[in-house]
Amino acid sequence: MTESLKLTIDRRDGVAVIYTDGYINNQGGEEIARAAYTLLDEGYRCLLLNLTGTKIINSIGISILIEIIEKMLEIEGKLAFCALTPTIEKTFHIMGLAQYASIYHDESAAVAEIVV
Amino acid sequence: MTAKAPLREVKLVLPMAPDMELVASQAASALAAWMGMSADRVDEVRMAVVEACINAFEHSHADERRVDIAFAVWGEAAPERLEIQVHDNGVGFSPSEVEEPRIEHKIRGDRKRGWGLKIIQGLMDEVRITSGSRGTTVVMSKSR
Numbered sequence: 457m458t459e460s461l462k463l464t465i466d467r468r469d470g471v472a473v474i475y476t477d478g479y480i481n482n483q484g485g486e487e488i489a490r491a492a493y494t495l496l497d498e499g500y501r502c503l504l505l506n507l508t509g510t511k512i513i514n515s516i517g518i519s520i521l522i523e524i525i526e527k528m529l530e531i532e533g534k535l536a537f538c539a540l541t542p543t544i545e546k547t548f549h550i551m552g553l554a555q556y557a558s559i560y561h562d563e564s565a566a567v568a569e570i571v572v
Numbered sequence: 573m574t575a576k577a578p579l580r581e582v583k584l585v586l587p588m589a590p591d592m593e594l595v596a597s598q599a600a601s602a603l604a605a606w607m608g609m610s611a612d613r614v615d616e617v618r619m620a621v622v623e624a625c626i627n628a629f630e631h632s633h634a635d636e637r638r639v640d641i642a643f644a645v646w647g648e649a650a651p652e653r654l655e656i657q658v659h660d661n662g663v664g665f666s667p668s669e670v671e672e673p674r675i676e677h678k679i680r681g682d683r684k685r686g687w688g689l690k691i692i693q694g695l696m697d698e699v700r701i702t703s704g705s706r707g708t709t710v711v712m713s714k715s716r
Contacts, residue, residue: 479594511615512597514622515691516630519684526679543615543695550694551687552675 460484462509463491470571471502473563477509484513485520492524492535501533502570506563508539518551525556534558538566578644579651580606586625588637593625596641600656603643607651607716616695617654617714624658624710627688632662632708647716655713664703 461484464475472495474488492503505521507513528535538560540548548554560566582599586592600621604614621641628639642657673686693699696712703709 479591481591512594512619512622514593514619514626515687516626516685518687519678522675522678522684529679541615542612543619546616546695547619547691550691551673555675556679 461487463487465491465495467495467498467500468567471504471567472498472500473504473506473567475506475509480507480510480513480517480521482514482516482520485517488517489520489524493527496527496531496533501531502572503528503533503535504563504566504570505535505537506539506566507537507541507544510544511541513544513547518547518553522553525553529556534570536560536566536570538563576646578655579647580643580645582643584641584643586639586641588629588632588634588639592639593622593629596621596625596639596658599641599643600654603645604654604714607645607654609654609714609716613714613716617656620692620695620712620714621656621658623688623691624656624712627710628658628660628662628708631665632660634660634662634707636661651716653713653715655711657709657711659707659709661707664705664708667701667703 461476461478461480466473474491495503525535536558584599586595597618601614601618604617625639640659644655645651646653673690678684692712697714700711
């Protein structure tokens, strides 16, 4: 039954893209946080979470994403999301996440916007 | 007078164990799809069910570590509305005393969690909660 999350990271000039594949629950959220904090330690200040491979997420996973958003605000970095399912995007809007992290439909638009 | 019966009914008893919410979400998804809901609405039902289960797992403090879930499809000739009841045998809570989560508080606060009910209410058409010393029941519904 477990749909464990798989992550793939693409390090580019000025931005790191984290691709998720699977269910973002508490363990999945923690895996994303570990990856994000490793990238911050490497010097990245712009992170893009591409959720193409994630069809379901729960509020515990999202609360860990909020921790990452808080960290990005502290360091004046940028965190953005792209390729969300309509339901995940709606959920992020219900929670107000879009006030603190930009949401894009596709990756190329997100990269063009967030990389300075 | 005979009470109307649902067009389709499914009952589950889930242990409060990791990822069991996905079992409930699969049942919800199958029923919602059978009703002819759009894919997006099916996904919304699925996510709301996940949140209701997680709330029960995390907050019920039930000695009996199980959640009872009843799905019922209602309609006259064709499926019109999916109703889902999620019941735990926990200690209960007062829904009116639950503070609505606000992102501007959560983002800087120590406690990031507490979003379940808000998400359920945002994704479903109707949500009712009854809670007391014999547990909590969340009844949520969505039309086709």
